[in-house]
Amino acid sequence: MCIEIIGCYAQTELGHGPNVQGLETTATFDSQTDEFVSHSPILTSSKWWPDGLGKVSTHAVVYARLRIDGQDYGVHGFIVQLCSLDDHSSLPGITVGDIGMKFRSGAYNNMENGLLRFDHVRIFRNQMLMCFSQVTREGKYVQSDVPRQLVYGTMVYVQQIIVSEDSCTLSRAVCIATRYSVVRRQFGLENGGPET
Template sequence: MYKNTLRKEAHAWKQIIELRLSEQEASMLRFYVDELAITDLHWGMFIPAIKGKELGHGSNIQGLETTGTFDPKSDDFIINNPTLTSRKWWPGGLVADIGMKFGNGAYNTMDNGVLWFDHVHIPRDQMLMRVSQVTRESKCVQSDVPRKLLYGTMVYVRQTIVANASCALSRAVCIATRNSAVQRQFVSQDGGPETQVIDYKTQQNKIFPLVATAYAYKFIGEWLKWLYTDVTQRLQANDFSTFPKAHACTAGLESLITSTTADAIEECRKLCSGHGYLCSSGLPELFVVYHYQKNKFWGQNSFSFSDTYYLSQVSENRSLSAKIN
């Protein structure tokens, strides 16, 4: 399954090059290759493997059990996992695969693995130290790069998550609406053909609000793209005045929209009655994948924090603004 997905990814890249597709066209092509792959993250950005998540710890970075000890003699950092719960969980399969995950295909096309360090030496000059450096004398030195610029990537990721939510919900709503238009139940009162399921008020009361929600989330996603572009331009000019607003909006909307989208996809599945259980409907895999994406950053890392934490950030926007500024 993993190898087949990589072959599809490679073919998609070949088509992009041969057809000279634009960035938007390439993204849509990848979107319709309906399997997730370990390379997906690099379609939007390139980052090294993130190994902050441990078997026994999640977003509490300060509570991680992994140790990093600096050795002045060798000029190395010595990384070690002293316990079972300190082993790195969910990175790309590096040492061992963590096993099958929820769903038939879904994230099982991703090589999520476990990694553990046994006193591994990493040269000090090979650490990622653009913002903060550690000297040979074990002193921490801050660079002149404004630390607030680091938040730009976080805003980008959040607005992307919201945009993806509108796409996922649109697919689910489209499937449920088409099924309701094709399915017929019970003879009409005038003796004509059976009534289309979508003509029943009870079905309309469930589907139509979801259709409207899909459109609304699309518009919100476009607005967040504009907000990200505006904030990025301001940050580059050392103008941080709008960042607290962007931080609060993206945090709150990500939490709200991902939760409601996950529930809406399940509602669409139920609106298709028994057909919603068929893998050929597309809904079971969409349900599993989206729920997984809501909680994992493409199967490699947490979406940072739980919904509760994000909502608390919105409610504490004033204190956050004071900290950031």
């Protein structure tokens, strides 16, 4: 069995980490063609750090500022095909690559983390994630009754789990390091005394 579609999550930007409201990538609705035009207007709007993006992923869930007739409707998700499924070459208007070695992070260097930029890339309207809000064929923005805070609930929950698990791992490491430092001796004997 061959996996043809491999996805990644492209939210973080070079200039904006977890600050979702500050994202600069745009998706502007073009009612004439029933498409969104995705664009990375400046360097800091480059998607930065997504796992699996540099070499492996063929598609991405991209978060961008939704614009309709000059009005900004905040950040929304879009499914975007990044490359040809035949030869894995980037599609027109899309720049994708691996960010390379990470500073002082030996463990992270085993992971592929990428960068992504858009130069007026067209995305079909039905590729917008429209569970909580929609854009009609006519370009009308329709928001659901679900409170906006709940949209980010899963992401916040996962971040809380990561912090909780990391604190347990860190407490184990501190315990092991403390025990080890109390009993471990090294260096040579001095005048027949114990090792230091």
